[in-house]
Amino acid sequence: DAGVIQSPRHEVTEMGQEVTLRCKPISGHNSLFWYRQTMMRGLELLIYFNNNVPIDDSGMPEDRFSAKMPNASFSTLKIQPSEPRDSAVYFCASATVSYNEQFFGPGTRLTVL
Amino acid sequence: QQPVQSPQAVILREGEDAVINCSSSKALYSVHWYRQKHGEAPVFLMILLKGGEQKGHDKISASFNEKKQQSSLYLTASQLSYSGTYFCGTASGNTPLVFGKGTRLSVIA
Numbered sequence: 001d002a003g004v005i006q007s008p009r010h011e012v013t014e015m016g017q018e019v020t021l022r023c024k025p026i027s028g029h030n031s032l033f034w035y036r037q038t039m040m041r042g043l044e045l046l047i048y049f050n051n052n053v054p055i056d057d058s059g060m061p062e063d064r065f066s067a068k069m070p071n072a073s074f075s076t077l078k079i080q081p082s083e084p085r086d087s088a089v090y091f092c093a094s095a096t097v098s099y100n101e102q103f104f105g106p107g108t109r110l111t112v113l
Numbered sequence: 114q115q116p117v118q119s120p121q122a123v124i125l126r127e128g129e130d131a132v133i134n135c136s137s138s139k140a141l142y143s144v145h146w147y148r149q150k151h152g153e154a155p156v157f158l159m160i161l162l163k164g165g166e167q168k169g170h171d172k173i174s175a176s177f178n179e180k181k182q183q184s185s186l187y188l189t190a191s192q193l194s195y196s197g198t199y200f201c202g203t204a205s206g207n208t209p210l211v212f213g214k215g216t217r218l219s220v221i222a
Contacts, residue, residue, distance in 0.1 A: 033209065042115075042214040043155070043200060056209070091154060098209045099143060104154035 004105035006092050012111045018080040021108045024073055025094030033102060034067055034077050035091040043091075049075065050098055082112045114139050116203045118213035125191045125220045133216045135201030136183040144177050144184040145202040145210055148195075155200060158186075188218070196220045 005024040013019055025032050034046040047057040052069045060067070064083070069075040079086055089109050093102040116137045125131055135144060143162050147155040161177035161184060173195075177184045184203075188195055198217050202210030 031209075043212040045209060045211070048209050097207075099204050099207050101145070101157045101160060102147075102155075102210070103157070106154055 004092055004094055004103050006090075006105035006108050008108060009106060010109045010111075012113065013082055014113050015083055016081040017112075018078065019082045019086075019110060019112075021077040021090050021092075021110070023075045023077070023092030023105060025075070025092070026103055027073065029094035029096055029103070030072075031095045031098040031100075032069060032075050033093040033095070034075070035093065035104075037089045037091060037107075038087075046077070048098060055098070079110075082110075084112045086110060087112050115211055116201055116213040118199075118201055118216050120216060121214070122217040123219070125188075125195075125218065127193060127220060127222055128190050131188045131191060131218060133186040133188075133199050133201075133218070134183060135185070135203070135213055136181075137203045139182065139203070139205050141177075141179060141182055141203050142206050143204045144175075145204075146175055146184075146186050147200045147202065147212075148197045149200065149215070150197040158199075191218075191220045193220050193222065 007022045033048040037043045046059045047067045049069045067077045089107045091104050091107045093104045095102045116135050119134045145160050146158040149155040172189045175186045198215040200212050200215045202212045
């Protein structure tokens with residue numbers, strides 16, 4: 001199995017631009033998670049899905065952030081408009097069920113100038 | 114209710130042992146341990162479930178004391194490859210993990 005796939009691996013954009021991060025979970029996994037990692041806050045859960053349905057989005061910082069999972073093999077995290085404080089590494093992870101071992105993708109390093 | 118990890122950082126010489134602690138203010142169902150090397154994604158090490166079990170993974174083992182709501186990760190005879198940041202993730206019931214801020218472990222020759 002290829003593992004969790006994320007794209008792009010690096011993204012540099014200017015403040016105010018829209019950013020879309022993509023994730024393909026491991027086939028057969030029913031839970032998908034989006035995390036943000038910064039030095040100050042560590043690894044924060046933004047949102048997670050079970051069977052393509054968003055279960056808890058309380059970690060989404062504000063309305064500028066949105067996430068979708070249109071099918072079992074694809075999810076997006078969108079930031080519109082982006083701000084410099086959104087600069088971080090964004091990880092997608094998947095698991096067979098929400099409380100089991102999570103497999104992380106390689107991450108997307110986002111820099112907002 | 115982010116779990117609290119201690120110490121925040123530790124430096125070891127090869128062959129030395131270390132203990133990393135993870136404490137929660139909530140009743141726990143499970144504790145997960147992950148290791149993240151610099152510039153890479155976190156990688157799963159082990160899960161401990163309610164029941165006070167202890168698990169081992171090569172020379173890395175962990176215990177879970179549900180009464181005290183804490184878990185400890187034991188690294189024995191450390192190797193250079195053990196360097197990285199160790200995270201505990203805690204769950205109460207069938208909820209997703211909440212990760213601690215991590216413990217940075219550096220093993221030097």
